[in-house]
Amino acid sequence: MLYYLFRFLEEYGISGSHMWGYISFRSLLALIISLVVSAWFGEKFIKYLKRKQITETARDASIDPFGVKKIGVPSMGGVIIIVSILVPVLLLGRLRNIYLILMIVTTLWLGFLGGMDDFIKIFRHDKEGLKGRYKIVGQVGIGLIVGLVLWASPDVKMNENLVYERQGQELVVKHQSEAHKSLKTTIPFVKSHNLDYSRITSIFGKYRVAAGWILFVIMTILVVTAVSNGANLNDGMDGMCAGNSAIIGVALGILAYVSSHIEYAGYLNIMYIPGSQELVVFLSAFVGALIGFLWYNAYPAQVFMGDTGSLTIGGIIAVTAIIIHKELMLPILCGIFFVESLSVILQVYYFKLGKRHGIKQRIFKRTPIHDNFRTQASQLDPDCKYLITRPRTAFHESKITVRFWITTIILAAMTIITLKIR
Incomplete structure (x- = not known):
């Protein structure tokens, strides 16, 4: 709302209103x-x-x-x-x-x-x-x-990024002159490829x-x-x-x-x-x-x-x-989020696998994985087999x-x- 107000005021030459155009x-x-x-x-x-x-x-x-x-x-x-x-x-x-x-x-x-x-x-x-x-x-x-x-x-x-090669093997990235719809996405660690x-x-x-x-x-x-x-x-x-x-x-x-x-996108070779x-x-x-x-x-x-x-x-x-x-x-x-989700999936799968054979088993002490680090060995179920019991002691939450x-x-x-x- 304020953006449009100050852009309107800029048309009348109000001092300072142009600042609202800067991201x-x-x-x-x-x-x-x-x-x-x-x-x-x-x-x-x-x-x-x-x-x-x-x-x-x-x-x-x-x-x-x-x-x-x-x-x-x-x-x-x-x-x-x-x-x-x-x-x-x-x-x-x-x-x-x-x-x-x-x-x-x-x-x-x-x-x-x-x-x-x-x-x-x-x-x-x-x-x-x-x-x-x-x-x-x-x-x-x-x-x-x-x-x-x-x-x-x-x-x-x-605007898709296009790579041009100059003498001296230096890569120069330019973008297509016209923007259009595209199904491309950036792949990490892969040079000049989307x-x-x-x-x-x-x-x-x-x-x-x-x-x-x-x-x-x-x-x-x-x-x-x-x-x-x-x-x-x-x-x-x-x-x-x-x-x-x-x-x-x-x-x-x-x-x-x-x-x-567009200049930073060209330097980093991204769209x-x-x-x-x-x-x-x-x-x-x-x-x-x-x-x-x-x-x-x-x-x-x-x-x-x-x-x-x-x-x-x-x-x-x-x-x-x-x-x-x-x-x-x-x-x-979002590696932390990924590991948290994976720990829960693995824990549930491993527990159900053992249940089929009448065995009470878990991979971690507790999941999501952050709970594993605040669980002491004394808190574990003595009737359950744990694949990973480290760390033995609990860390403070903070x-x-x-x-x-x-x-x-x-x-x-x-x-x-x-x-x-x-």
Whole structure:
């Protein structure tokens, strides 16, 4: 809103109004506003949650191994994150930008889905929350919407990167003069090569492009579902998911910025995506909201984000990566989420495998994997066989959280480095 107001004032020569045209100015301002909103609104909202006794019953019995009782801690703190994102985005963003519209829709859609899950847990006292199949339907739904919009919208275009070789073996990257729709995406560690989904579907002959778009939509659904579930599993310790996601948000912001700048895109040999600079404003608000939320969510937490926050965070990360054609980099960037999900899948499979043969067995002490590090050997089931029992002692929750943050920082740096190591 303010963006359009000051752009209007610029036409009349009002001093300083031109600053609103700079993406750097609007992004930093979005970061500041989201921090302020999360700090101010967060305090008010937490008091409201306590007054209404809106706490997650599934965690009421949760006691930290080091003695901190997490009883009566409010849930649904994801509302703080969502409000802190949307306020600066609506004030500073170009609301006619198709990418920004998709991000707002994703935030509201998954925020509602996660909110329904938290509502059932809190008010209906059902620790299982929303049925898994309904969650999947909601995640598939937003993935389908995003994929179809990116397929059908005439505003979604990009300039493909073309490599020219000069004397001295120096590679010069230029971009096609006209933007057009493309099914290409960046492959990490592969020089001068992008994956074209229509190549995978070349067996369909003259229908390969249409089949390629269908494959792209399916890929979008899988990525959104996988990352949102991964973020949901990562939300098990105070500050864990918010901190990891803020780091991932910074990395995505850098990738979105260089993708929107034709010179930087040429230097890094990636696709130039006109209009994707508005994602930088959104991601700045996203990072600011998460950092502000950490003010209350850091150990010991004053509020839990709940599925309202974790599902929304995962969806935002996934959709951003898809828009800038970097979805194949998510296994590196979101490595923590990937390992959390994998640990649960392996644990369940291994347990069921043993059950068929009458054996009680597990791979890890506990899953998701972060819980493995805060479980002492004395807490293990003596009737169960464990494949991995290390570490023998439990680490403090805050130490595990910070170490996971450090790991995510390394993965984020590796993701950005892959653009040059090819």
